[in-house]
Structure formats: structure tokens, C-alpha cells
Amino acid sequence: MTSVCIAGLQWGDEGKGKFVDYLAKDAKIIVRFQGGNNAGHTIVINGTSYKLSLLPSGILHEGKISFIASGVVVDLESLYNEIERIRQSGVKISPENLKMAENISIILPIYKKLDLLIESLKGENKIGTTGRGIGLAYQDKVGRRSIRLCDLNEEEIVHERINAIMQFYSPILEKHDPSFNGDLARQEMLEYIAKYKGFFKEYLVPANFLQNFKEENILFEGAQGAMLDVSFGTYPFVTSSNTLASEVYIGAGFGGKLNRVLGVAKAYCTRVGFGPFPTEDFGEDGKVMQKNGAEFGTVTGRIRRCGFLDLVALKHIIELSGVTDIILTKIDVLNGFKKVKVCTAYELEGKVINYIPASEKLQKQLKPIYTELEGWESGYSFNKLEELPLTLKNYIKFIESYTNTKISILSFGAERKDSLTLNKIW
Ligand code: IMP
Ligand code: MG
Numbered sequence: 001m002t003s004v005c006i007a008g009l010q011w012g013d014e015g016k017g018k019f020v021d022y023l024a025k026d027a028k029i030i031v032r033f034q035g036g037n038n039a040g041h042t043i044v045i046n047g048t049s050y051k052l053s054l055l056p057s058g059i060l061h062e063g064k065i066s067f068i069a070s071g072v073v074v075d076l077e078s079l080y081n082e083i084e085r086i087r088q089s090g091v092k093i094s095p096e097n098l099k100m101a102e103n104i105s106i107i108l109p110i111y112k113k114l115d116l117l118i119e120s121l122k123g124e125n126k127i128g129t130t131g132r133g134i135g136l137a138y139q140d141k142v143g144r145r146s147i148r149l150c151d152l153n154e155e156e157i158v159h160e161r162i163n164a165i166m167q168f169y170s171p172i173l174e175k176h177d178p179s180f181n182g183d184l185a186r187q188e189m190l191e192y193i194a195k196y197k198g199f200f201k202e203y204l205v206p207a208n209f210l211q212n213f214k215e216e217n218i219l220f221e222g223a224q225g226a227m228l229d230v231s232f233g234t235y236p237f238v239t240s241s242n243t244l245a246s247e248v249y250i251g252a253g254f255g256g257k258l259n260r261v262l263g264v265a266k267a268y269c270t271r272v273g274f275g276p277f278p279t280e281d282f283g284e285d286g287k288v289m290q291k292n293g294a295e296f297g298t299v300t301g302r303i304r305r306c307g308f309l310d311l312v313a314l315k316h317i318i319e320l321s322g323v324t325d326i327i328l329t330k331i332d333v334l335n336g337f338k339k340v341k342v343c344t345a346y347e348l349e350g351k352v353i354n355y356i357p358a359s360e361k362l363q364k365q366l367k368p369i370y371t372e373l374e375g376w377e378s379g380y381s382f383n384k385l386e387e388l389p390l391t392l393k394n395y396i397k398f399i400e401s402y403t404n405t406k407i408s409i410l411s412f413g414a415e416r417k418d419s420l421t422l423n424k425i426w
Contacts, residue, residue: 002426003218004260007245008225009317011271013304014264015329015411017041020057020221022416026426028216029065030058033251034241035223036073036107036137038130040298044414050089051298054079056221059098060091068100070207071241071251073137075107076196095202102150102204108189111136114169117176127237128273130299138240140165149204152197162189207253217426220248226317234363237275244321260425263323265314267331270304272297276363279307279343293333308341308370311402316356318403325408325423328396332412335378340395343368344402373398382412382420
């Protein structure tokens with residue numbers, strides 16, 4: 001048995017989905033362990049593109065089990081619609097191949113309203129959330145008010161939790177939302193639960209479901225990226241879950257030990273939403289990356305901010321989360337750049353530093369110090385490492401030596417075939 005986790009090393013959208021899908025064929029079970037439908041993967045198989053948000057990418061493979069584990073927060077309506085949509089493209093989804101931990105906290109309609117309201121109250125300091133109510137769902141989980149999948153059919157518990165939720169949020173809604181009506185909001189929550197509880201009941205399994213897979217290959221599918229981790233990311237401009245690979249142990253109820261931690265990083269950096277991004281490039285280079293990389297959010301359609309690779313941030317995250325291998329993606333986006341830069345240190349208050357300070361104020365002041373490397377032209381073959389342009393090989397070596405971590409897969413496009421595996425994963 002081997003257990004492998006794929007996690008994003010930047011601000012999300014590193015191209016994890018393609019590799020989860022790629023590695024899923026050798027796994028028995030594919031597990032989502034944090035985040036919610038703020039995530040969005042586009043997976044291209046034989047020219048057909050599938051957009052997944054909450055369903056583990058393993059769902060596209062026959063004979064695999066997809067498990068949504070307890071660290072995830074689930075919007076019932078959104079997951080229901082996603083299941084229907086993916087089914088329509090001919091993919092089989094049933095309680096046979098999709099399992100959900102019964103201790104998952106759900107996202108209520110009121111959370112989405114509150115997410116947008118809280119963002120608007122923040123004015124200039126807004127986070128730029130996906131508006132999916134993710135933060136509210138985690139907040140209520142920790143606040144011990146959350147309704148979990150196992151509660152959906154327990155009328156008394158549902159009423160009790162809704163009372164607690166209303167008690168907590170009514171004041172802010174009464175103050176700032178003229179259309180707010182407490183009775184209607186309560187009614188809306190009850191109807192939402194009534195509508196979906198029967199459907200999801202079939203999919204529930206005990207939280208320790210993974211115990212049944214001790215002898216199997218397990219693939220854990222991270223969402224978002226490490227720089228959005230609620231503890232270690234660019235706080236408060238982060239998502240509300242722990243996105244580091246080590247979250248597997250809690251978020252999936254995994255009692256084993258990860259054999260490999262595959263950290264996915266783009267050959268450059270992108271970020272959606274607001275917050276510090278030291279290597280953000282406001283010039284021509286950033287525009288070319290945005291255009292060549294088609295850098296628009298899968299979930300919200302927003303333009304992604306772009307910039308050169310930040311090796312300081314990358315190393316920081318690799319050390320925090322025990323990454324064993326890097327998967328370097330979207331290398332083709334840099335084809336044709338005369339020079340490629342990598343950030344190898346920051347300047348802060350006149351000093352050179354090579355770590356990320358935790359303070360929001362200091363993070364915003366970080367000035368990247370770059371090392372410039374020669375670029376490479378397009379039109380090369382990537383069947384073998386030896387066939388890559390020398391300057392690209394140098395770029396790869398530079399990243400490996402700075403981060404002390406081997407790059408095991410190189411990716412040059414969206415399709416499965418556009419990859420070069422340097423070290424076997426399973
Ligand atoms: P939230 O997760 O919707 O609360 O959003 C918090 C921050 O995380 C915002 O900056 C979002 O743009 C960002 N974010 C959340 N999920 C993703 C993702 O899957 N990819 C990239 N950014 C994300
Ligand atoms: Mg995404």
C-alpha cells in the first residue's frame with residue numbers, strides 16, 4: 001500500500017487536477033480532505049474538458065472510490081448540481097463509487113449571503129473570497145454551531161443548530177441587510193435541508209472509512225494552495241481551511257503515514273483575490289503569462305494576477321509540509337521568454353531576508369530580489385529530459401537546488417500526454 005498526497009504549493013490553481021486524474025488510475029481510492037466548492041479543477045481527457053469543484057477527480061475513472069472526507073465543507077445544492085452535471089456527460093456516480101464522511105459540516109444558504117455581506121463591509125480590506133460561504137462554514141464548525149451530514153435527519157438537532165446560527169448572525173444581518181427576515185431565513189434553511197437530506201443519506205459512511213483501505217493505494221487530493229493556508233499562508237488573505245498536505249491526517253481521518261507528498265507548483269506564480277503577492281508582475285511579462293496561461297479563475301472567472309516564480313515562498317512551504325517531490329506545471333507558458341526570473345530573496349526595510357514574515361504589514365512590503373536565467377524557445381520535444389533545451393534544464397536544476405527537492409514530473413499543457421515523468425510515483 002502506498003499513500004500519496006497532491007497539494008498546491010502556491011495560491012491555488014497550480015494544475016493539481018490534471019495530476020490527481022493522472023495518478024488516480026493506480027489508486028483504489030481518491031480523497032478530498034479540505035476546502036469546499038471554492039475549488040475548481042479543469043481536467044481535459046481526450047479533448048473533453050470536465051470542470052470539477054467538490055467531486056474528487058477520481059470520479060472520472062471507473063472502478064475507483066471517491067471519498068469526500070470530514071475536513072471538507074459541503075454545499076448540498078452545489079454538490080447535487082455538480083453530480084447531475086457530471087452524470088450528464090456520461091460519468092457514473094452512485095453510492096457505490098462516491099462516499100461522504102458523516103461528520104462533514106454543511107454550507108447553508110445564509111453563509112453565502114454572509115460571505116458577500118462581510119466582504120462588502122470590509123471595503124478596501126476585502127479578501128476577494130469566492131463568495132461560496134466557505135469561511136462561514138468553517139467558522140461555524142469551530143464555533144460548534146454547524147449542521148453536519150449526520151444531523152440532517154435529526155429534526156431536534158437541526159432546530160437547535162439553526163437557533164444558534166440565527167442568534168449569532170441575526171444582529172449583523174438586521175443591521176446591514178434591509179431585506180433580511182429572520183423567519184424567512186429560518187424557513188429557507190429548513191427547506192434546503194428537507195430538499196437534499198434524502199439524496200445524501202445514501203452516500204454517508206463513518207468518519208473512519210479509510211480504515212478499510214489499509215492495504216490499498218490511496219490518493220489524497222488537496223485543494224487551493226499552501227499560501228492560502230489559514231495558519232501558514234498570507235493571513236488574513238487566505239482561505240479558511242488548512243491547505244498544507246499535513247492536513248490529510250485530520251481532514252481525512254488518515255491513521256497511516258504518507259509515503260509521498262507531491263507539491264504542485266507552476267513554473268511562475270498566480271493569485272486570484274487580494275493579498276500580498278511579492279513577485280506580482282504589472283508589466284508586459286505578467287500580461288504574457290496571463291494570456292498564454294489563460295489565467296482566469298475556474299470558479300469565479302476572475303483574471304488571475306501573474307508573476308515570476310517565488311522560490312522563497314516555495315521553499316518555505318516545502319519545508320513546512322514535508323513535500324518529497326515537486327510537480328512543475330505550465331512550463332510552456334514561459335516558452336519564448338528571453339529571460340526568466342526567479343525570486344531568491346526579499347528586501348525588507350533595507351535588509352535582505354530569505355523567509356516570509358507572518359505580519360500582514362511586513363508581507364505587503366516585501367520586495368523580490370531576482371536571479372535572472374536564460375529563457376527557452378517553444379517547439380522542443382519533451383519525451384526525455386535529455387531532449388529539453390539546455391536553458392530549461394538549467395531552470396529546473398536551479399529550482400531543485402534552491403528548494404533541495406527533486407522535480408519528479410514536468411508538465412507542458414493541459415492534456416495527460418503533455419507531461420514528462422522523471423521519477424515514478426507509485
Ligand atoms: P474563500 O476560500 O472563498 O473564502 O476565499 C479566500 C481566498 O482564497 C480568496 O483569495 C480566494 O480567491 C482564494 N481561493 C479559494 N479557493 C481557491 C482556489 O481553489 N483556487 C485559487 N484561489 C482560491
Ligand atoms: Mg482551481
